[in-house]
Amino acid sequence: MPVTPEVQSLLDMIAAVDAPPAAEQSPGEMRASYAQLSAFAVKDDVADVADRTIPGPAGDIPIRVYWPAVGGGAGGRDAGEAPGVLVYFHGGGWSIGSIETHDGVCRALANGAGVVVVSVEYRLGPEVPFPGALDDAVAAVLWVAANGPELRADVTRLAVGGDSAGGNLAAAVSQLLRDGGPHIAFQLLVYPAVDMTLSHPSIDENAEGYFLTKETMVWFRANYMGDGGHDPRDPRLSPLHAAPAALRDLPPALVLTAEYDPLRDEGEAYAQALAGAGVEVTVTRYDGMIHGFFSLRDIIPEGKQALDQACEALADHLGRGVA
Secondary structure, three states: OOOOHHHHHHHHHHHHHOOOOHHHOOHHHHHHHHHHHHOOOOOOOOOEEEEEEEEEEOEEEEEEEEEOOOOOOOOOOOOOOOOOEEEEEOOOOOOOOOOOOOHHHHHHHHHHHOOEEEEEOOOOOOOOOOOHHHHHHHHHHHHHHOOHHHHOOOOOOEEEEEEOHHHHHHHHHHHHOOOOOOOOOEEEEEOOOOOOOOOOHHHHHOOOOOOOOHHHHHHHHHHHHOOOOOOOOOOOOOHHHOOHHHHOOOOOEEEEEEEEOOOHHHHHHHHHHHHHOOOOEEEEEEEEEEOOHHHOOOOOHHHHHHHHHHHHHHHHHHOOOOO
16 A cells, blocks of 8 residues: 555655755754654653663663553553553664653553653764664663662563664663563564664665665664674674574564565564564554654554554553562
8 A cells, every 4th residue: 555645744744854865964963853853742641750860881871761640551550559661762773863752652652551661862873883772771671670669660570662773772682681681571663673784675665755764774774883893694783683592582572564664574574583483473564654653643543553552562461560
């Protein structure tokens, strides 16, 4: 099917701006543009929000914590019951985005799933290339798992999640912490970037005209990988290239993809790889959608559907606390 009318209106608006390609912009200019695009997102009221910093491998990591409304969400949490917790990594190609750009999404996930959401401001490339963002992501999950009382959350019910580059980090963290780390009960992977080789058909099929372009992905990849000579098939960069044995016993996953997304095929390939390793996985492709639709529930109905699906999955896998 073609893109939906709502998506086409958005694409027309973006085309009218006629911004220069990513390769012709500085990271600062791209970050400012992305922040402007995200500023109009709906922001639900939650029970409480707090900004703070936590220890990281190279200094403090900013986080924002969202507490859900009592009794809300698909989980049906009761007053006095500690909710589970989702550690969320924002998208933006490891180069742009922030806890601010994803404030609306995190609020919606907190209320919709009835969980505490910890949004992580990991370090960005090109200033801090790989493995900076991944190191911060691991440190954040370990800190959350060790600080349930401070978070007023039941950290035995812990999930990780993210969109795009954030989905990459969530998938990589799940692999790295599988053995010897805290138990992760669920991973939410929204159009995840899981293959740095950029070799799947959808990269070229959807290379231009659908918001995220192949050229921008190449720019993002260069910013994150830097000049360190890293192998793009390193599973810490490309979770899809992990050995089958490394995928066994990973947390159950929900993988959401979009028909007109350059990252569509690699996300679906990762879901297939997880299923082949015996992992419980649900994969849903949203037809007529583009990269980024998950954050646009106020203008794209399918964005709300995907968000609702994510909240229901989180509630199902995190469940209620132990009585």
